[in-house]
Amino acid sequence: FFDQRAEVTLGGRYTRDYREGGGTNLVTGAIATPSSATFSRFTPAGTVSFKLTDDVSTYAKVATGYRAGGVCLRGVNCFRSQFDPETLTSYELGLKSYWFDRRVRLNAAAFNSKFKDMQLNFTNGVIGQGTIQGIFNAGSAAIRGIEVDLQASPVEDLSVTASYSYLD
Numbered sequence: 727f728f729d730q731r732a733e734v735t736l737g738g739r740y741t742r743d744y745r746e747g748g749g750t751n752l753v754t755g756a757i758a759t760p761s762s763a764t765f766s767r768f769t770p771a772g773t774v775s776f777k778l779t780d781d782v783s784t785y786a787k788v789a790t791g792y793r794a795g796g797v798c799l800r801g802v803n804c805f806r807s808q809f810d811p812e813t814l815t816s817y818e819l820g821l822k823s824y825w826f827d828r829r830v831r832l833n834a835a836a837f838n839s840k841f842k843d844m845q846l847n848f849t850n851g852v853i854g855q856g857t858i859q860g861i862f863n864a865g866s867a868a869i870r871g872i873e874v875d876l877q878a879s880p881v882e883d884l885s886v887t888a889s890y891s892y893l894d
Contacts, residue, residue, distance in 0.1 A: 743794035
């Protein structure tokens, strides 16, 4: 639409994960009761792009992601510790462009990625000769930033590239 200068791309993924774990505590010899969990999620994504000219286009993208929860098997006292799935929603605005008879390429993007129930590895302390370790849901987090890539070919057989990234 818009005179064939705009595009809409939609996608999605359905994931179903089954996790099971159990084992023997190497320090105490205790047998852990097997633990299991099932996780599933549909993660959609969409992009709208608009071609300003044959050499300059912009886009906006929203995507979701998912990392299954699980059953922690590391450490001395971790056999029955379960953790929830981690989810991500990412927003991105960008520019892809060529200039000066395609001798200069400039690409730029700004993004904001929001995590919910972020999974992190923790070491909780020491018991005997082992550590208590686990994967826990640490809460929410955000990663924001910009990326800029510039490539110029001022003369034949020579290209100069510069990149800049900022993450918060």
